[in-house]
Amino acid sequence: MKIAIGSDHAGFELKETIKTFLKEKGIEVIDFGTYSEERVDYPDYAIPLAESVANGEEDFGILICGTGIGMSIAANKVKGIRASLCSDVYSAHSAREHNNANVLCLGGRVLGKELAKEIVDKWLSSSFLGGRHKRRVDKIMNYEK
Numbered sequence: 282m283k284i285a286i287g288s289d290h291a292g293f294e295l296k297e298t299i300k301t302f303l304k305e306k307g308i309e310v311i312d313f314g315t316y317s318e319e320r321v322d323y324p325d326y327a328i329p330l331a332e333s334v335a336n337g338e339e340d341f342g343i344l345i346c347g348t349g350i351g352m353s354i355a356a357n358k359v360k361g362i363r364a365s366l367c368s369d370v371y372s373a374h375s376a377r378e379h380n381n382a383n384v385l386c387l388g389g390r391v392l393g394k395e396l397a398k399e400i401v402d403k404w405l406s407s408s409f410l411g412g413r414h415k416r417r418v419d420k421i422m423n424y425e426k
């Protein structure tokens with residue numbers, strides 16, 4: 282599995298934690314930055330990462346800003362992206378099972394590190410259930426066309 286990860290300054294610390302967590306699991310991680318806590322603009326990281334995931338370069342993406350909100354708004358502008366802001370484990374597996382989400386957004390100023398790791402773990406180990414959920418997701422993707 283190949284995961285793209287990106288953050289702004291407010292998500293940098295959690296990005297580094299999640300990056301290590303993923304690498305320890307043997308997952309290939311492509312880091313889209315940012316690379317320090319110097320102030321930056323989240324769309325500059327969300328959009329390139331989302332385009333890369335939409336083009337099939339990585340299986341999934343993880344985007345982290347202060348709240349996760351800016352990253353999710355920006356990533357969802359990219360065709361083919363279903364970005365899900367998750368702050369709990371139930372939402373994490375539902376985002377994959379029901380929404381076939383391909384980008385996970387996290388709030389670096391909202392979540393503790395251990396909860397964030399559990400969310401990532403659950404998100405990655407859950408799969409799309411299809412069926413009635415596919416019908417609903419297809420309606421969104423058809424609108425996008």
Ligand code: RB5
Pocket residue numbers: 289291292323346347348349350351352
């Ligand atoms: C940066 O201060 C903050 O606005 C950003 O990280 C994010 O939370 C935006 O949604």
